[in-house]
Amino acid sequence: MGAFRKLLGGVGAATVVVGLVLAGALETVELAALSRLFELRGARAPRAPIVIVAIAEDSFDELDLAWPFPRALHGEVVEKLAAAGALAVGVDVLFPEPSVRGPADDAALGASVARAGNVVLGAGLTVVADGLGRRVDLNPPLPVIRRGAAAVAPVNVFGDRDGAVRRAPLTVGEGGAPGFDAGLHRVAVASGMPAAPLPARSEILINYRGGPGTYPWIPYYQVARGEVGPEVVAGKIVLIGPTSPVLHDLFTTPFARGGDMPGVEIHANVLETLIRGDRIREVPAWASALAAAAVALLGSALVVRFQALRGLGAAALLWAALAGTALALFLAWDVWLRGVTPTLALLLGYGATMAENFVREQREKRRLSRFFSPDVLRAVVRGRESASLGSSRRLVTVLFSDLRGFTSISEKLEPEQVTEMLREYLTEMTRIVFKHGGTVDKYIGDCVMALYNVPFEDPEHAVKAVRTGLEFQERTLAAAARWEAKYGVVIRNGVGINTGEAIVGTLGSEQRLEYTAIGDTVNLAARLESITKDYGASIIISESTYEHVKALFPTRALGAVTVKGKTRPVEIYAVLPSDIRKHTRAVLDAAATLTAGGRVCEVRTRDISEGGLALDGVPDEWTVGSRIQIRLEGGELPNPIVAEGTIVWRRGSGAGVTFTALDAESAPAVAEIIGRG
Template sequence: GPPGAFPRVAYSRIVSGEIPPEVFEGQIVMVGATTQILQDVFPTPFAPRRTMPGVLIHANVLDTLLSGIPIRRAPIWLVASLAAVAGGGAAWAATALRPLTAFLLVAAVALGYVAGTHGAFRWGRVWVEVFPVPIALLVPYVGVVAKNFAKEQVEKRRLSRFFSPSVVKEIVRQKDDAGLGAGRRRMTVLFSDIRGFTSMSEKMEPEEVVTFLREYLSEMTEAVFVHGGTVDKYIGDAIMALYNVPFEAPDHAAQAVRTALEFQRRLQPLAERFAVKHGSELRCGVGINTGDAVVGTIGSRQRLEYTAIGDTINLGSRLESITKDFNVPVVISEATWLEVKELFDTRYLGEVTVKGKEIPVKIYTVMDRTLDPAGQEGMPAAASISS
């Protein structure tokens, strides 16, 4: 037991006669030094200060012999089994549970085991190895957490190509990208393109083209993310963005229109610098359409990408090219117009027959009074053209 488990009497009290010899009659008496000066002290599990006088250690040995209940060591196979179970449990917890829940569970099991070994030694006189199980808990837990963290970072980088940081965070938080699987849903698609950029880029050095596109695409991508969109892909200077994916947004058509107007605002300072440096006017056309499409992770076994396909997407692309014919920055389909007509200042442009469709499509433009107080007076009146 601990230092106080056996009664101790100072030798001076016996010599002085304070305690008569009869007190020790029929008792086992052990004589030894307890002072730290003589250095007859040793570390033991029971000593509160990590040391116990040698005489008390001998007293414990004698007590064990006389009681017939020695301290037994737990079998190695038992400790090994507990360590194996603990390691497997820690790996499962780190994989299946939320990080905080897994950490609390592993910590609770480790502390519970340590307390159990102390209780087994103190009251059951069984010596159980303390460290194997906590180590078995810690090593796989840390390993799985590190692996999951690395995998999460790779996944975040992959998803950040398409989604805004807030959407990426939500996908990772749910630990489920089932919403990225291909399926039909109603959505809005936006296509944008810099008018005549191919011919302009021929007069620029390749390094200048790359530098400009990096700045331009960064600005436009930020606008897409700010308004809740998802970047599907870049095609040179063209951008394809999706709305109402991967999470539902009831105002997805309005989000796309706000993005288109934001494009025009963000383009102004870029266009001014471009004109000074290259002497060319920089203009951006945006086409928007709303309808059903198949959207999700689509591709081959070798390469997958998050995209959307269908007639809705094709029409959105055609509308972007029509902006040049009507000399307007934004063209939206009738389906989109029906969703946003109460929210924005719009104007009917007319009907167009686009490639691949026999029935003419009604189109509209959206005006931003902050950019054009005159309301784009220079654009043509409503007309019917083929594209």
């Protein structure tokens, strides 16, 4: 599978995420995440010289006035603040209509604003819908009021899609006139306040210092009564505005999720952001989209590169790195890197590729399950080992097994009976192949072809093939009596095994591929199976296989034979099943001391006959052909048994010994044990 094909899930995820970003579908979630970043950062103490004159219930009570207050009173407050040394005064109160108290009230406010000389008045923006569409109208203060103002600008705050206020406009209208906060910034700078220059952009992300009450609030009534000294406002920007809930000027912000931040305090946060020049810098959405696309591909690559758990761990580390980077950028440098988009991209890239891999694995498992054992199959499909299904030359051991006389058996039975018997037989033989680490190459009627040392390297491939053949014989003999009673037919099994190089891999046509092996090694194994009946042997192995297993299994040399298709004779050997008995045997559990060439080992006996005994716990270095001295004692033996013998077979830690000499005093003891049975 090509690299691009493996990453299709990531490509699809990247496409989806980029599409969502371009459509703005993720922006609301990203904005909510930005608010969480503010909360994680926590509030910061304000450092800009800003105070708020708060119009709240206490002022209603103390002044015994209802809203709206007399405009002349606002004028008095403005003049007192200017006289106390305020650098700039921002009025977050609208005066678009004449005062209910008459023109003199408006004129008094206008005169006070003009005398102060540093007042920025707020205007209102309204959206009007008519037959021509929607338009935005500016509702400034009355001319008599605004004539002497240092600046007039819209005081509105605007929420994002979720209603929270995070941005502030710096310019208004097509001409780019300064907004309310930018106007105050300019007036304060002109009055001598040191401040960062205004950014050359139409809006900024507000760097909020905290929630309601972060900036000092001065009750409006105290200023009106002259109870506030110059030290409170001198050299500062003073904002006048409502903070009472009854005046409906409260908003949601990152630090005020309950929607209780007064608009006037939002302006205080904007002003501090402008004065300090520390606006939240935003990584553009298009850059986040490109980063997300890369993350989606990387998430997909993690699945391709690693196993499931490793890939999940790597993906978790990648996400932690992304989240940590986004958090560090925000905390240390006031940079907002959108984190939801790459997180979603990682989840989709990883998840889509995992799903695609799962579907592919299931498809591959169905195709390959008849060749490999479940454990090998999992490794092959997931590519966890050095398995290669491509064709290559390699050393293999090939096993062919066939039911003798199956054609004549088929003629005697009904097709349904043949099918049932064959299914049972092949199922059991396949289980045995898988048990010993083999791969089922194919079934040819009643014949089973199995490969060893594929698709993974296995240094014991020849040994495992012979063990498979021996277990074939045992299971076939066990089934033979049952089938003879049920169907009236006698079955026997022949096995041929050869070791050598072959071409192994996925071979076939463009329409159909099979995992198989081809070559002379395969052909010879098939020929050896076909001559087992001629030699009266159940298992015949070639000389190359014999060299791998001669120290572990009892064998009998059959000489050289020229098989069909070969011009040179081949030395062949019969493997003798370990349960072939020439003498009656009896179970015996006794301690056995083996001595040979200065080596000594202590083992246990399994059974004994007049011709030899079977042992358990024999070390691997005591190989077939070893001549040994034997001493048995303990257990059921009244007296020790002493003998000499030769190891004639090995299976695991078990060993079979043929006596070559039995001590004269020990022979009666052996006969007595066998007699007891």
